[in-house]
Amino acid sequence: MKILKLLDQQFPFLDSVRNRWILIIFSLVFSIFFINVFVPWNINRWNNDSGIEEFIHLSGFGVIAALVLLISQFSIRKLVRLKHFRIWTFAVWVFCELFVMATLFSFYQASWDVNINRFFQDIPNSFKYTLLAILIPYSLIILFLSYVTQKSKLKQLAETKDLDDKAGLINFMDEKGNVRFSILGDQILYLESADNYVVIYYKSDERLAKQMLRNSMKNIESFLTNSNFKRCHRSFMVNLQKIEFIEFEKSTCRIKLFGLENFIPVSRKFFPEFRSFTIR
Structure with missing residues (x-):
């Protein structure tokens, strides 16, 4: 496969x-x-x-x-x-x-x-x-x-980040480097990978909305380095500013985001880095 x-x-x-x-x-x-x-x-x-x-x-x-x-x-x-x-x-x-x-x-x-x-x-x-x-x-x-x-x-990517830092906008580009849409960073809750796409979940008029982007989570993670977004699972990235609470277990944990009923899992692979990043 x-x-x-x-x-x-x-x-x-x-x-x-x-x-x-x-x-x-x-x-x-x-x-x-x-x-x-x-x-x-x-x-x-x-x-x-x-x-x-x-x-x-x-x-x-x-x-x-x-x-x-x-x-x-x-x-x-x-x-x-x-x-x-x-x-x-x-x-x-x-x-x-x-x-x-x-x-x-x-x-x-x-x-x-x-x-x-x-x-x-x-x-x-x-x-x-x-x-x-x-x-x-x-x-x-x-x-x-x-x-x-x-x-x-x-x-x-570098030019796009520099240009939109002041506005708080994040320009999301597809796998070819073309900008498909822009979203305010503080409106985004989390990102989820789905096959060859990444789904961006964000708040729009107090309701949960989503946008699909043809790209890999690895590329998006690289683009969002040094931002408020953190990879917590093979399939998920979360906005650290939107975390309501974290439920810790032995070697993993799960995340509750504001305005979201379901928990976001943190896999064992990302748990040590995520724990050190969140607990200070």
């Missing part, structure tokens, strides 16, 4: 047009450089070219790879209306891209005149070489985009 949840997570690094162009251009430049400088698998001996003709021929592999990525990331994604990847759809998508590249490389190497029987014999090796060559720039650029995205999110 954990593996299925992991595979079903969002993969946002190729959502923007800018990031897709970065992938395509970097793959083109890297492939042309790599194949001409390092000449993997003695690929320069597969044909009788030399000099500028050899450079043009070898560079053709990089151009083909870039064209496949261009068509895949723009035309085909638009055709199938795929705006956002999940990890599993991204993996399948990359596999299909690599297979198409391997097929075109086989035809290109044979000057577009391929015998079907020979093609099926060559395609496994062609796919292997494509996998080894193209995954290098693909992996590098995904790591780079992941770093840039996370850095941007952290910066946005």
Whole structure:
């Protein structure tokens, strides 16, 4: 189940047009450089070219790879209306891209005149070489985009906290870093995780209201560090200013919040830290 949840997570690094162009251009430049400088698998001996003709021929592999990525990331994604990847759809998508590249490389190497029987014999090796060559720039650029995205999110989180400290507002962002709604901090009672969502419970006109946010409790906890909110359970965070009383037991406790009938549990994992934080 954990593996299925992991595979079903969002993969946002190729959502923007800018990031897709970065992938395509970097793959083109890297492939042309790599194949001409390092000449993997003695690929320069597969044909009788030399000099500028050899450079043009070898560079053709990089151009083909870039064209496949261009068509895949723009035309085909638009055709199938795929705006956002999940990890599993991204993996399948990359596999299909690599297979198409391997097929075109086989035809290109044979000057577009391929015998079907020979093609099926060559395609496994062609796919292997494509996998080894193209995954290098693909992996590098995904790591780079992941770093840039996370850095941007952290910066946005810091700016958001600084901007709204005076107003007492807390801006809640989804897993992509987009602000979905803002709530006064002193109106919030507690937060509860529910699958891939976090539910924020707050007071509105003396009644209990809630808002759902697509994000993880871990991300929200990180965002609310050094605030009045404290994680007390795998599924709960509470506003320390809204605690009416705490009922302690041997190695755990439960919390009663103002205006709330049900108790909020404190798990054994969070009990020591929570106890030291509340009892002074």
